[in-house]
Amino acid sequence: MSKRDDSLDLLKTLACVLMFFAHSHVATDSWITHQLVFLGTFAPVIFFGVSGVTTVLQLRLRPPGSLSLFYVLFFFLGLSFVGAKGVNFWHEPQSEVLQGIALGVLMTIFFIYRLGPEISGFLFPLPFLLHLAAKKVPIPATMATCFLIPPGLFTLFPWLAFFLWGIFCYNHRRAAVLVTLGAGAAYTALSLHGLGHCEKWDMNIQFFLVGLVLYGVLAAMQPFLRAVPGWLVYLGRRSLFFFYAHYLLLYFWYSLGLPPEPALVWPVVLAGVVVLSLACDRLNQLVAPACFSSLTRAFMFWVLMLVTVLLSPVLVPAPWLIRISYLCGFLFALNYRQLLLLVLEVAGVLRVFPRQRTVSADRLSDTMR
Secondary structure, X not given: OOOOOHHHHHHHHHHHHHHHHHHOOOOOOOHHHHHHHHHHOOHHHHHHHHHXXXXXXXXXXXXXXXXXXXXXXXXXXXHHHHHHOOOOOOOOXXXXXXXXXXXXXXXXXXXXXXXXXXXXXXXXXXXXXXXXHHHOOOOOOOHHHHHOOOOOOOOHHHHHHHHXXXXXXXXXXXXXXXXXXXXXXXXXXXXXXXXXXXXXXXXXXXXXXXXXXXXXXXXXXXXXXXXXXXXXXXXXXXXXXHHHHHHHHHHHHHHOOOOOOHHHHHHHHHHHHHHHHHHHHHHHHHHHHHHOOOHHHHHHHHHHHHHHHHHHHHHOOHHHHHHXXXXXXXXXXXXXXXXXHHHHHHHXXXXXXXXXXXXXXXXXXXXXX
16 A cells, blocks of 8 residues: 655644634734634635646556546435535535635646656646636637636636646646745835735735745745644544534634634634544444445445535525535545545456555545545
8 A cells, every 4th residue: 555645634734724814704903813724715726726636646656537437426315515514506606615625636737648747736826817818708608717717716717727737836846946946026016015915815916926926935845744643634534524513613603792802713623623623533433334334235325415415595495505514524524435436446447456545545635525
């Protein structure tokens, strides 16, 4: 079995904590709190950069077709996160971070398959440049714009740039350091002229430059981060579960009228996420064997999950949509490795590469999901 790269998990742990800062809605009276919340807006940059790297690792183990099928299913099952926010995604289509990951990985697979990882990384400026070009063209707002270009959340363009930037940093470390320094110098020059404002959703050049610097610095440090204590990478290894759990616990915190003090919210809720993760993981270990004891049962489990996620917004009231979406999201996050194995079974990959089953599932966890 290949040794897991703990440095990737550590980067995802950092991304989880930064994302938590951004979502926590705490009081930002102090300079430190304000800066941490600001840094939190760049958490997707780390997630997407790591996902680009792990896509390269995955394609060393299997054909692109099976991996693509998994991420198509990941896209639709990940809509449970949209439903957990109480949003009917059939009426208000949203490309949340899970859809952004799925779309980004699918396009990254295409580039790597056609061009190879070495060349694909050099394309990292292209998605952002296409985003800037699209802003100059009057494009009617349709469902496609929600997933491909703004207005939208994590649209394919420009966010694909950071998947490819992660690959570039992985394959061309020295060149990446030079680009990182150049991006830092460019942002510094803009800031000195009073143009340092970073716009995330309709991404501007300032946000793009800071994103390049942030991931570039972390990628340069990555070789020194491989041997880290297990507790430091716990959240990174369960980052998909973290997406659902931190949002739920923050909702409970504020629905109970508790104060938005960062000194209270951050340690208590983060500890709560870890406790909830341990409890749910233990419960899942007791229940999952019965669900996945055969190919037929596993297939029916995921079909039922997919149908529930897709039909809940049109069949149940809004309060129940949130509850059902969280239930589906937790089950998805706890068992997505089993979904990968099912995809491999259906695709016939396991019959061709029988010894890669365990390695494949373990490597997939590096992509977060």
